[in-house]
Amino acid sequence: MPSNGSKEADDSQTWELAERCLLPIAFSHAIAVILATILNTFGISQTSSFVLFLLLLVISVGSTLFYHNLKVTAAGKAILITGCDSRVGYALVKQLDDLGFTVFAGFNNKAENEDIMQKLKDHASGRLHVLQLDITSERDIHSTFLYVNENLPDGAPGLWALVHAAAWVTLGECEWVPPSVLKRSIDINFIGLARLTQVFLPLVRRSKGRIVLISSLLARIPSPVRGIYCALKAAVEAWGSCLRLEMRRWGVDVVIVETGEYVSGNAWLKDNTALLEQARDMWTQLDPQTRKEYGQELFQAEMLALEKYTQGPEADLTAVTRTLMDAVVKTFPMRRYTPVTRSERIQALCNHYLPKPIYDILYTN
Template sequence: MPPSKTTDEPDDSHTWELIERCFLPIAFSHAIAVTLGTILNTLGISQTSSFLLFLLFLSLSVGFTLFYHNLKVTAAGKAVLITGCESRVGYGLAKRLDELGFTVFAGFEDSSKNHETMMNLKGETSARLHALQLDITNEHDIHSVFLYVNENLPDGAPGLWAMVHANTWIALGECEWIPQSVFKKSVDINFTSIARMTQIFLPLIRRCKGRIVLVSNILARIPSPVRGLQCASGAALEAWGNCLRLEMRRWGVDVVIVETGDYVAGNTWLKNNVGILNQSRDMWIQLDPQTRKEYGEELFQKEMLSLEKYIKGPDADLTTVQRVLTDTIVKTFPLKRYAPVTRKERLQAFVSDHFPKSIYDIIYVD
């Protein structure tokens, strides 16, 4: 696999995870301390200050929260299915989980095209790892993998412990330019097929009270020109995942959303400079004459060539993403949402979520 780009920015995602985990215990500790202190003082039972009670409840609640936050499951006898292992994200996660002792079913979109990558992965891992042909848009592949997984679960395993949807397909371009066929393919790979595959594997996951991990992107919460299709498919996946999480609570199944940062995690529609020129020409031809006249070919070519910054240059450092994805599998009580992103991306998402859209546009768009 290609080398990762190192970054000088510290990984503070773990700090934010702890803050999210401890926020409610701290708030409840304060409320209980004030209420109990008022009652005791009113009844004349004790003159204990609310602040001392708060410190007592805070130490107990935060200590207990940190205890169960760090609880981990035993890897032995647990199986994990990962899609999109031809990508760096899926490949790295499969290796890491195999090292921890999980039985890993690694799905590759095209086994013939990715034969060398599959052989490399099998050569770097134990016999517990199974490299499989799995095109999630192909119903036959999905059912074949379901049968294979069901027949090759570890001894004593009632079902599948986790399924990680690490596949993605990214199309770049302004919303008006992208052909309908590309829209359909993007929605199919990034949302529809994920939902369909989850439906088929849920019975196996329910048996283990396991978890489903959906790899999304921070763009699901950040509007971004030229990446509207990626924003839309990510938002659809997250909305569906949140609904599924509520529905699966009765079964003890966790649904975890991981919002990755601004990098290309998997396959892209526009792959290189030559591809950009060829496919941009195809897009231009498919536009109606009036639209071409209004935009002008010079603007179109300039916009398309500017997309190189999203798909070229050094590979992103995926260390934080790999750590988070591993946590979603090994933690006994995973968070409902993780965001292993940079401080800049976190701030941008905060502004997008909580500030008026006009303010967001002024800061990040205009």
């Protein structure tokens, strides 16, 4: 995680282009070798495979870059975004509204976010719709579906995109988390997300649109104190990958945006004090014997670990919102975006390729 006083450059776009171009480059080399062999064998031409490779490389990479940067028109397209009371959801609503999309902004609790909603309305166009949408409420989900279906732009066959920005971060030792907190975290981060998608898929399918899921690099990196969050993000990624395969026949894209650990530990949290109070409540709910085995000293150390992910300057969301915008507006979005820092990307690679004992020595305190 980058320190509070420094900011690492965002090189995620470079990685995205490299991922896009890798397969065309490999195919260009293979086809060049095959063509050169055929031409030389039959005496048709003595052109070298390297010259053919350069020619095919220019054609394939140029076509890939054109394909990579194509964007859809915003007119007549509607987007539903959940969790607009978070910084990332709020920023995304503003940017998509500015581009000309019809945006349905879902707030978990309208009564608690009246100031934010009014500010959003004051700076947005008349196309913006602000909705009450608690994704754990079946009533909210169905009332939102009816409202969206009745207020689609003229001529729109369905919903262009469903963006899941709602999240609820649960931090603490796996043994500490009480059943009520565990259930709420599962309901918001996975069950509510899956249920909302089920209800809205017919609308998305009609427009051959896309589902955008916000995950985290922690889905692939084990992290003490954040075990529940790691598990739920891993579940979202696995579920999203299966959904993508199932939706291919309908022309529906499922895009996973995998954020960095600092962003997912800070940007979705509105009240850091409440988070620390929640952790203390977890501690007091443990039975006395378990508290004795862990000890007050370890608990204090864990509190400091929580503050590391919740205090300090606000996380820079530029890279995250940029990738979310790409996931919505690109004609051919990537299956996965990873707007993370270089050190986080290296950590993920080490976790994937290094033996686990070596990784634990390098990254686990």
